[in-house]
Amino acid sequence: MKSITRQKPFDEIKEELEGLDRIYIIGCGTCATMTRTGGREEVLDMKDHLQEVGKMVTGWTVIPTACDEMTEVALRENNGAIQNANCILVMSCALGVHKVNSYIDKPVIPALDTLFIGIEDEPGNFHEVCAQCGQCVLGQTAGICPLTACHKGLLNGPCGGTNNGKCEVDKEKDCAWTLIYQRLEAQGRLNLMRKYQPIKNYQVVPRPRVTKIV
Amino acid sequence: MSKLREKLELGEFIVTGEIGPPKGVDLDKCLDEAVALRGHVTAINVTDLQSAVMRIGSLAVSAKLIERGLEPVFQITCRDRNRLALQSDLLSAWALGIENVLCITGDHPILGDHTEAKPVYDLDSVQLLKAASTLNQGHDMSGHELESNPSFFLGAVVTPAAEPLEPQLIKMKKKIEAGARFFQTQAIYEPERFGQFVNQVQEFNVPVIAGIVLLKSAAMAKFMNSNVAGVNVPESIIREMEETAKEDRKKKAVEITARIIRQVKPFCQGIHIMPLGWGEMIPEILKEAEISQDVRSRREEV
Numbered sequence: 001m002k003s004i005t006r007q008k009p010f011d012e013i014k015e016e017l018e019g020l021d022r023i024y025i026i027g028c029g030t031c032a033t034m035t036r037t038g039g040r041e042e043v044l045d046m047k048d049h050l051q052e053v054g055k056m057v058t059g060w061t062v063i064p065t066a067c068d069e070m071t072e073v074a075l076r077e078n079n080g081a082i083q084n085a086n087c088i089l090v091m092s093c094a095l096g097v098h099k100v101n102s103y104i105d106k107p108v109i110p111a112l113d114t115l116f117i118g119i120e121d122e123p124g125n126f127h128e129v130c131a132q133c134g135q136c137v138l139g140q141t142a143g144i145c146p147l148t149a150c151h152k153g154l155l156n157g158p159c160g161g162t163n164n165g166k167c168e169v170d171k172e173k174d175c176a177w178t179l180i181y182q183r184l185e186a187q188g189r190l191n192l193m194r195k196y197q198p199i200k201n202y203q204v205v206p207r208p209r210v211t212k213i214v
Numbered sequence: 215m216s217k218l219r220e221k222l223e224l225g226e227f228i229v230t231g232e233i234g235p236p237k238g239v240d241l242d243k244c245l246d247e248a249v250a251l252r253g254h255v256t257a258i259n260v261t262d263l264q265s266a267v268m269r270i271g272s273l274a275v276s277a278k279l280i281e282r283g284l285e286p287v288f289q290i291t292c293r294d295r296n297r298l299a300l301q302s303d304l305l306s307a308w309a310l311g312i313e314n315v316l317c318i319t320g321d322h323p324i325l326g327d328h329t330e331a332k333p334v335y336d337l338d339s340v341q342l343l344k345a346a347s348t349l350n351q352g353h354d355m356s357g358h359e360l361e362s363n364p365s366f367f368l369g370a371v372v373t374p375a376a377e378p379l380e381p382q383l384i385k386m387k388k389k390i391e392a393g394a395r396f397f398q399t400q401a402i403y404e405p406e407r408f409g410q411f412v413n414q415v416q417e418f419n420v421p422v423i424a425g426i427v428l429l430k431s432a433a434m435a436k437f438m439n440s441n442v443a444g445v446n447v448p449e450s451i452i453r454e455m456e457e458t459a460k461e462d463r464k465k466k467a468v469e470i471t472a473r474i475i476r477q478v479k480p481f482c483q484g485i486h487i488m489p490l491g492w493g494e495m496i497p498e499i500l501k502e503a504e505i506s507q508d509v510r511s512r513r514e515e516v
Contacts, residue, residue, distance in 0.1 A: 151324075152292075154338040156385060157338075157385035158382070159339070160319065160443060161322070161443045163443035165377075168321065178378065181380065181381045185380075194387070194388070196344075196388055199337055
C-alpha cells in the first residue's frame with residue numbers, strides 16, 4: 001500500500017509560505033520517496049528552489065516514515081534547526097503532515113497533495129484500489145472494487161456509457177464492470193452479478209472516522 | 215392511470231417524444247416543441263441535465279407539460295442527488311401530477327460543463343428503481359411509513375447494441391426485479407441486431423420501446439459512432455447521408471428514420487423519438503413510417 005502524492009505547483013507553495021522566510025523541510029523515506037515526490041532528492045530540489053526565491057532553509061531531514069511514532073524522535077534530534085525556522089514545509093502525504101503538526105506548534109505547510117491510497121502496477125504507474133468504504137464487496141466482484149474502479153461507483157452492473165469494455169469517462173480506461181463480468185464469468189460465478197446489491201451504508205464509521213481496536 | 219401505462223399494459227404500440235430543458239428560465243421554445251407533438255405521441259420524456267450540462271430541471275419542465283395537458287416521462291438520474299433528495303423529488307413529482315418516471319444512472323459530470331463537480335451516485339439506477347417501488351408501497355428507503363403514497367409507472371433504459379451485451383442483460387433483469395415496467399433504448403440504427411436483442415429479452419416480458427434519434431448528417435453519424443456508447447450507424451446509412459445534397463438532408467433524414475421505424479416496429483412495443491431540435495418533422499416521419507394513423511385514431515385519449 002502506498003499513499004500516492006503529487007507535488008503542489010511551486011507558485012502555490014510560495015503563496016502558502018508568504019511572510020514565512022525561514023523554512024525547515026521534512027521529507028518522507030517511505031511512500032513519498034517511492035513516488036519521487038518527497039524523498040531526499042526532491043527535498044534537496046525544494047531547498048534550491050526556495051533559496052532561489054530568497055527563502056532561508058534552516059535545515060532539512062528525511063524521516064524514515066513520516067506517519068510513524070519515530071517522527072517525534074526525529075523532530076527532537078533536529079530541534080535546533082526547527083526552532084530556527086518559522087515554519088515547517090512537509091513533503092510527505094497528509095498523514096505525515098498531521099503527524100508533524102501534532103508535535104510542533106509552528107505553522108506546518110504541505111508541499112504535496114495526497115491523491116489516493118494505491119498500488120504500483122508497473123514502475124511509476126499507480127492506481128487506486130480501495131476507497132476505504134468500510135463494507136468490502138471484493139468477494140462478490142471478483143476482486144475488482146466497483147467503488148474505486150468504476151467512475152460512478154456503481155454496485156449493480158455497468159451503466160449505459162460503457163463501450164467495448166471501455167469507460168465513458170475515458171476511452172483508454174477499462175470499464176470496471178466489464179472486467180468484473182469477465183472475471184466472474186471465467187470463475188463460473190456470474191450468479192453473483194445477478195444478485196441485487198443493496199444500497200451502501202456511507203456511515204459505517206461516520207466522518208471524521210475514528211475507531212478503537214481492542 | 216397514465217396513458218403511457220394504460221396503453222403499454224393493453225399491449226398497444228406507442229410513440230414517445232423527448233424534449234431537453236433549456237439553460238435558462240424561458241421555457242416557451244421548449245414547451246412549443248412539446249405542444250407540437252400533441253396528437254402524435256402518448257408521452258414526452260423530459261431529460262434531466264442531459265450530458266451533465268447544468269440547466270433547468272426536469273421536474274419543473276415535466277410539471278409545465280402537465281399544465282399544458284401533455285403527459286411527461288420525468289427522467290431522474292442518480293448523478294446529482296443523494297437518497298434523501300431523490301426520494302423527496304420523487305414525492306414532489308407525484309404531488310405535481312407526474313406518474314411516469316424514467317430512472318437512469320446519468321452521464322458522468324466530467325462529460326458536462328461543470329467538470330469539477332462532486333459526482334453523487336449515492337444510488338445506482340437499480341437501487342433508484344427499488345427506492346421508487348418502495349415509495350409506491352408506502353415506505354421510504356429506511357422503512358419508515360409514508361403518510362400517503364405515490365403510484366409511479368417506472369421505466370428504465372437499456373443499450374441493445376452494447377458490446378459485450380450480457381452485462382446489460384443482467385442489469386436489465388435486475389431493473390425489472392426492482393420495479394421497471396417499461397424500457398426505452400439507446401438509439402437503434404441496426405434493426406436486425408435490435409431484433410436479436412429483443413429475442414433475448416422476450417422472456418423478461420416487459421415492453422421495449424426502441425430509441426430513434428434523427429440523423430441530421432453524416433458527420434453526426436460519425437460523431438455518434440466514435441463518441442456515443444452503444445450506437446452504431448452502419449456505413450451504408452452514412453454513405454446515403456453523404457450522397458445527399460445539403461438542401462435535401464431533412465427529407466433524407468425523414469426517409470431513413472421512417473425506414474428504421476418500419477423495420478424495428480415488428481420487434482417492439484413502441485418507439486421513442488429523440489428529435490434533437492427537429493421535432494417539427496415527427497408527424498411526417500410517423501406518417502411515412504405508417505404509424506401515425508394508429509396514433510391518430512386514439513387521439514381523443516392523448
